Amino acid sequence: MHTKNISELAAGLRAGEYSSVELTRHFLERIRRLDGGLNSFISVCEDAALAMARAADERLQRGGAGPLTGIPIAHKDIFCTQGLKTSCGSRMLDNFIAPYDATVVERLKRAGAVTLGKTNMDEFAMGSSNETSFYGPVRNPWDGDAVPGGSSGGSAAAVAARLTPAATGTDTGGSIRQPAALCGVTGLKPTYGRVSRYGMIAFASSLDQGGPMTASAADAALVLQAMAGFDERDSTSAEQPVPDYGAELEHDLAGLRIGLPREYFGEGLDAAVAESVEEAVGEYRRLGAEVVDISLPNTHLAVPAYYVVAPAECSSNLARFDGVRYGHRCEDPKNLEDLYKRSRAGGFGDEVKRRILIGTYALSAGYYDAYYLKAQRIRHLISDDFKHAFDRVDVIMGPTTPGTAFRIGERTDDPVSMYLSDIYTIAANLAGLPGISIPVAPVDGKPVGLQIIGNYFAEARLLNVAHKYQQVTDWHTKAPEGYL
Amino acid sequence: MSLDRADVEKIAHLARLEVEPDDMAAIAAELSNILELVEQMNAVDTEGVAPMAHPLHMVQRLRADEVTETNRREAFQAIAPQTEAGLYLVPKVIE
Numbered sequence: 001m002h003t004k005n006i007s008e009l010a011a012g013l014r015a016g017e018y019s020s021v022e023l024t025r026h027f028l029e030r031i032r033r034l035d036g037g038l039n040s041f042i043s044v045c046e047d048a049a050l051a052m053a054r055a056a057d058e059r060l061q062r063g064g065a066g067p068l069t070g071i072p073i074a075h076k077d078i079f080c081t082q083g084l085k086t087s088c089g090s091r092m093l094d095n096f097i098a099p100y101d102a103t104v105v106e107r108l109k110r111a112g113a114v115t116l117g118k119t120n121m122d123e124f125a126m127g128s129s130n131e132t133s134f135y136g137p138v139r140n141p142w143d144g145d146a147v148p149g150g151s152s153g154g155s156a157a158a159v160a161a162r163l164t165p166a167a168t169g170t171d172t173g174g175s176i177r178q179p180a181a182l183c184g185v186t187g188l189k190p191t192y193g194r195v196s197r198y199g200m201i202a203f204a205s206s207l208d209q210g211g212p213m214t215a216s217a218a219d220a221a222l223v224l225q226a227m228a229g230f231d232e233r234d235s236t237s238a239e240q241p242v243p244d245y246g247a248e249l250e251h252d253l254a255g256l257r258i259g260l261p262r263e264y265f266g267e268g269l270d271a272a273v274a275e276s277v278e279e280a281v282g283e284y285r286r287l288g289a290e291v292v293d294i295s296l297p298n299t300h301l302a303v304p305a306y307y308v309v310a311p312a313e314c315s316s317n318l319a320r321f322d323g324v325r326y327g328h329r330c331e332d333p334k335n336l337e338d339l340y341k342r343s344r345a346g347g348f349g350d351e352v353k354r355r356i357l358i359g360t361y362a363l364s365a366g367y368y369d370a371y372y373l374k375a376q377r378i379r380h381l382i383s384d385d386f387k388h389a390f391d392r393v394d395v396i397m398g399p400t401t402p403g404t405a406f407r408i409g410e411r412t413d414d415p416v417s418m419y420l421s422d423i424y425t426i427a428a429n430l431a432g433l434p435g436i437s438i439p440v441a442p443v444d445g446k447p448v449g450l451q452i453i454g455n456y457f458a459e460a461r462l463l464n465v466a467h468k469y470q471q472v473t474d475w476h477t478k479a480p481e482g483y484l
Numbered sequence: 485m486s487l488d489r490a491d492v493e494k495i496a497h498l499a500r501l502e503v504e505p506d507d508m509a510a511i512a513a514e515l516s517n518i519l520e521l522v523e524q525m526n527a528v529d530t531e532g533v534a535p536m537a538h539p540l541h542m543v544q545r546l547r548a549d550e551v552t553e554t555n556r557r558e559a560f561q562a563i564a565p566q567t568e569a570g571l572y573l574v575p576k577v578i579e
Contacts, residue, residue, distance in 0.1 A: 095563075096563060097563055099556065099559045099560055099562075099563065191540075192539045192540065193539075193540060193542070206537070206538065206539070232547065235544060235545055236538070236542070238540065238542075239545075298528075300524070301524065301525060301528060303521065304521055304522045304523070304524040304525045305525060307518060307521060307522050308522050308525070315499060319500075322500075323565060324564070324565070324572050324574055325560070325564050325572060326560075326563045326564055326565075327565075329565035329566070333574075333575050334575065335575050335576075335577075336574055336575055336577050337500070338575075339574060339575055340500040341500050341501060341502040342502050344499075344500055344501050344502070345501055345502035345503070348501070353501060353503075354511070354514060354515070354518070356499050356501060357492070357495050357496065357499060357501070357511070357515060358515055358518055358519070360495050360498050360499040361487075361491075361495045361515070361519075362522075364495065364498060371522065373535050374525050374526075374530060375522075375525060376535030376536050376537060377530035377533040377534070377535050377536070378525055378528065378530060378533075379535075379536040380533050380534055380535065380536040381528070381530070381533060383536055383539065415514060415517070415518060416517055416518065416521050419518075419521070430539075431539055432538075432539020432540055433539075456540065
C-alpha cells in the first residue's frame with residue numbers, strides 16, 4: 001500500500017480492497033518498525049489516528065467522501081493540533097498540548113485525512129538540516145550519515161521512507177523545497193497568503209508559508225487543494241479564488257517558456273548537481289518547452305537580506321514565549337525579569353537564541369534603518385528581478401540546492417555555511433512567489449532537486465509542469481533501499 | 485560591524501535572554517560573522533527604492549469590532565505553568 005499514490009489509495013478504499021483503518025494500521029506499523037533509525041516523528045498518535053480512520057470508513061460507506069478521505073497524513077510539529085503535543089521542535093513547547101487546530105489541520109481533517117502524528121523539524125523552523133531540533137537530528141533515509149535538510153526534515157524523510165503518503169511542511173527560506181530536494185520528494189511552497197498561517201507557529205510572518213510534501217506532483221495537487229484558501233483568521237490570507245489544481249495537470253507543455261537564471265548556475269554549484277539539473281531541463285525541451293537564459297541580478301543579496309528580515313521578525317514573534325501563559329518556565333524565579341530571562345534561556349536552543357539576538361540587534365534603536373529598512377529595500381530589488389523575468393518566461397528553473405545532502409555535524413559549527421545551503425530558495429520567499437522542488441537524476445545515490453519557480457498564484461502551472469516531467473521519468477517513484 | 489561582549493550583554497537584556505558569562509565571547513564572534521554576511525547589502529545603492537513590507541502589496545484587512553471567540557479560559561489556563569483563581573501567577577512585581 002505504501003508504494004501507491006494518493007489517487008490509487010483512494011480508489012482502493014472505494015473498491016473495498018482495504019479500509020482506512022487497515023491503511024492507517026499499515027503506515028503506523030511502518031513508523032513503528034522503521035522510524036527508530038530515522039527519528040522523523042516527534043509524536044505518533046495511534047489512538048486518534050484509528051478513531052479518524054474509523055470515521056473515514058463510515059463516510060466512505062455513507063457517501064460524501066472526498067479524494068483525501070481515509071488517507072493518512074503527518075503534520076509538521078509547527079502546526080497546532082488540538083489535544084496533541086505541538087512542540088515546534090523546542091524544549092520551550094515540550095509540554096504544550098495545543099488547545100486548538102491550525103486552519104491547515106482543520107481543513108485536512110474536514111477533507112477526511114487521517115493524522116498519523118507530528119514530524120520532527122528544526123527548532124522553531126530555524127535551520128537547514130534538522131539538527132537544531134530538541135528531539136535530535138533526523139537521518140536521511142537515502143544515507144543515514146547525512147542530514148535530511150530542514151527545517152521540514154522530518155516530513156521530507158517520512159515521505160521519502162514511505163512512512164506516510166503525505167505530510168505538511170512550512171517554508172520561510174526554503175524549508176519545504178530544500179529538504180524535499182535532499183530526500184527526493186516533491187515539495188511545494190505556495191504563494192505567500194495562499195495557505196492560512198493561523199495556528200502555524202510563527203517564525204517570520206512576512207515569509208512563512210505552509211505547503212504539501214508528497215511523493216508526486218499529482219499528490220501535492222490533491223493535498224494543496226484541501227489546504228489552500230482564504231481564511232479570515234489570518235490577516236495576510238489572500239482573498240483569491242482557489243482553482244482546481246487537478247484540472248491543469250495534464251496540459252501540454254509545448255511552447256512553455258522556461259527561464260534559466262545564470263546566477264543559479266554559477267560558482268558554488270556542485271558540477272554533478274548542475275549536470276543532473278541540465279539533463280532535466282533537456283527533458284523539458286523534448287516535451288516542447290523553449291529554454292531561455294535570464295538574469296536575476298540581485299540574487300547574491302537574497303541571503304544577506306533574509307538574515308536581517310527573518311531574525312528581526314523572529315525576535316518579535318518569539319517574544320511571546322515568556323514562561324507565563326504556556327511553555328517552559330524556569331525553577332524558582334527571583335522576580336519577573338529573572339523568570340523571563342531564565343525561562344527563555346532554558347527553553348530555546350542555540351540557533352534560536354542566535355537569531356533572536358541578531359534580530360533584536362537589527363531592530364534596536366539606531367540600527368533599524370541600516371538593517372531592517374535596508375533589507376526591505378533590497379527585497380524590492382529582488383522582487384523586481386522576478387517581475388522582469390516573468391515578462392519573458394512562464395517559469396524559472398534551477399537547482400533547489402547547491403549540493404546533495406551533507407553529513408550530520410558537518411556544518412553545525414559554522415552557521416554562515418549552513419545559511420548558504422538555502423542560497424537558491426530564499427529569493428522566492430522574499431518575493432512571496434511559489435516554488436516547487438521535484439526529484440531528478442540522483443548523484444552518487446543521493447537525491448537532487450529541480451526547483452521550479454512560478455508567478456504569483458501560479459501553483460496550478462507549477463504542478464502541471466512538475467507532473468508532466470514525472471510522467472516521462474520515474475525518479476519520484478524511487479524509494480531508498482530498506483524502505484520499499 | 486563587529487560586536488563585543490558589552491554589545492551582547494545589552495542585546496541579550498533587550499531580548500530578555502540570560503546568557504552565561506562564559507558564552508559571551510563565542511556568541512559575540514558568531515553574531516559578528518552573521519553581521520559580516522548581512523553587510524554585503526551595503527555594497528548596493530538603494531537610494532529611492534521603496535521598502536517592501538508585503539510581497540503582494542496588500543493592505544491590512546480589518547474586521548468589525550465584534551466578539552467572535554468564545555471564552556475558553558479554562559482550556560487555555562490548563563496549559564499554563566501556574567494559575568490561581570483564573571489568573572496567571574508570576575513573581576511579585578509591586579512590593
